[in-house]
Structures are given as structure tokens and as C-alpha cells.
Amino acid sequence: MNIAVIGGGWAGLAAAVELTAAGAQTTLFEAGRVLGGRARGVEIDGRQFDNGQHILLGAYRDTLALMRRVGADPDELFDRRPLQVIDNTGFRLALPHLPAPLNVAWGLLSASGVGLGEKLRTALWMDGIKRRGFKLAGETTVAEWLDDAGQTGALRRHLWEPLCLAALNTPAERASAQLFANVLRDSLGSSRRADTDLLLPRVDLGQLLPEPAGHWLQAHGAQIRLSTRVSQITETENGIAIDGETFAVAIIATAPQHVGALWPTAVTDYAYEPIATVYRDFEPKMKLPFPLSNRLGGHCQWVVDRGQGVLACVLSGHGDWEKLDDEALATTLDQELGWPNPTGWHKVIREKRATFSAIPGLHRPDFKTSNPRLFLAGDYTWADYPATLEGAVRSGLRAAQQIAAAHKQTHLS
Incomplete structure (x- = not known):
């Protein structure tokens, strides 16, 4: 079965690797000159950096598994450290090497610049969130959630608001509290201590996944077409035509602002x-x-x-x-x-x-489209998370696994 993946970011790469491993003839289209999308390495005056900074955590299990699958060893490529939140005012919260949830409890109680009363109130609040499964009663902003919880002291300014902005790239006044709660669930609220670790890259982002995945795909027979911008997707009797070339199935794994031009019924109107x-x-x-x-x-x-x-x-x-x-x-x-x-x-x-913008009530489209041969992948389709690399990877794997399962049942070709 020949399958097209449009977009060589982390979602597209995850989908292409999963499909190729399942035996599909995969063709990956990427408009840029290199793979990686919004998380790639760039050369600046002869030195390797990134097109932007991304904070990765030990909770990124599917990302780490994908790296290992394509021959990129996370133990070598990351400097793994217990989470610390440090700022220019002297605030410091550092998690120790203790089992969860003791690591978070100790880190909270030993945080500098915060009174004991506020620490205990915060510990009780976090315990209540965990007992409710990190499910909030309704859509609200992070700021409103913190106000209702009485989180108005030092920890709000030095911990919750900075973590919200780092995770959602949206300030607490506008950010979705439920999405932030989901992030806390899988990091500070996780039962696995390793999930709270910071993963600090020793190399540029391209060497973490895009370059090893590209080499792996080519070694396993996939085609990678760089500097190739797809302009038209059309339905055919037996498949999906990508600029006139027919494939059995296709995955659109571009950024959300580009989806509507390729498949209008999947248009996303985001800020x-x-x-x-x-x-x-x-x-x-x-x-x-x-x-x-x-x-x-x-x-x-x-x-x-x-x-x-x-x-x-x-x-x-x-x-x-x-x-x-x-x-x-x-x-x-x-x-x-x-x-x-x-x-x-x-x-x-x-x-x-x-x-x-990770705001309350944000519509997140289904990864299935109006055509059973066309799927979506990208962080915006992984409704459980804000825009993250882990969400992108999981979305790509999900689309590919759906295609593989459907092919196994119906022999779609």
C-alpha cells in the first residue's frame, strides 16, 4: 500500500516511521529544505542551534520511544535532570531523587521564598486535583482556576504562571485551565518520578529526531521529498491524488494554518x-x-x-x-x-x-476527515495537550496505526 504523508515535522515523521515499519510504501512530502518543522536545527554563523526552544520532559514517553526506534539514544542526547524552577528573584523549587509523589512533596515544602502556610494549602489543593483525576468542573482560564483555589501568593507568581506560559505558550489570563491540568497530571502529578525530569538536549533539535528519522526512513525504503510543497489534494475513485499523483491513503501533517488550503472541510480557525x-x-x-x-x-x-x-x-x-x-x-x-x-x-x-492559542473551549478536530482515506496529524489534533512535541508524535502514531489497522481488516489498496 502506497501512502503519502504531507509534512515532515514531528507528527509527520512519527506517522511515516510507523507506516514504514508496518510495511507501507511511504512517501513523505516536506515543503522545507530540512525535516523537523517548527522543531528543527538551524545553522547560525557556522554554529548549530534551534529555530526555537522546546522544553522536553521525561513524560514524553512516545517521543523517547520513537527516538530509540530510529537509532537516536535519549540517554546520550539528553542531559536528564530532576526538575528545578529557578528565577531571578531567588525563588527555587528543586525536586529530589525520591519516588513520586514524595519528590514533588519535598520539592514544594523545601521551596525558598514561600511561607509554610501557603505550601501546605498548595499541597492540599494539589492532592484534591489528583483525587478528582485532574478533571475540572467546567471550562475556565488558569487565572480563574487559581483565583478560585486561593492560589494568589508567591507560588502563583513564581511557579504556576511561569509553568503555564512555558507549557501552553499562552498567559494564565487566557490559557485553558483544563489543558494546564492535563499537563500537570502527566508531569508533577505522575506516579512515575522520571516523568518530572527535565530533558535538556546536548545537541540541536534536528539531531534528536528529524535527522535520525530521515536516515531510518530512507534506509527502510521510504521516499523523502524535500523542498516539495503540496498544492492540491483531490479524491479519486481508488485513493487520494497529491498534485496528480495517486496514493491509497494520505495523512496531512502540516501546521493547522495550512490544512484548510489542502482540505477545506478540515479548516481550523485558530488564534x-x-x-x-x-x-x-x-x-x-x-x-x-x-x-x-x-x-x-x-x-x-x-x-x-x-x-x-x-x-x-x-x-x-x-x-x-x-x-x-x-x-x-x-x-x-x-x-x-x-x-x-x-x-x-x-x-x-x-x-x-x-x-x-491554548484557550478555554478550543475546538480540536478529529483526526479522521470526511474521506476515509485521508487523515490528519499534528499537535492541534491531540486534544489532551496544548501544542507540544509529545502531542505531535502521538497524533502521528495514532493516524498511522488507524491506517494500518484498517488495511489489515479490509486490505485497502
């Missing part, structure tokens, strides 16, 4: 959130005490130590920073951070539609 990454070089080389630090009170929300004296400042969601050009933005961040000896080198990467 989007931007992300900017500002890479900054320092001499002498600077090294953070912990590779990931939260920043309060300025444009930058997170600083990531990329090694060799380069720091990546991450600006998530809409804000005044969007009005600044690259030079002004780099200068503003230098003033905010106040770190000594920046060199003249910097690079700003902006993703204007980095993620969909």
Missing part, C-alpha cells in the same frame, strides 16, 4: 501565539548555575544555557517585544538581564505562529 529566541554570546564564556532559568519582570521569560558562552532568551506569547526590531530587542534584553561582557554577536529567531 496563534508567537515565540522569539534571542541567542546572545558572552566573553568570557558565561555558564548558568542551572541550564534553565525563569525571568520575572521583563520581556524575557526563560533563559537557556546553550553552552560555549551562548545564552538563549525566550519570549513567549504576544507582548510589547513584538514591536521591537531585532537590534532593539537584543539591546533591551541586555539591559534587562544586566549580565556583563556581551559580545556584539546575537541572532533573533521569530516564529509568529509558533503555537495555537
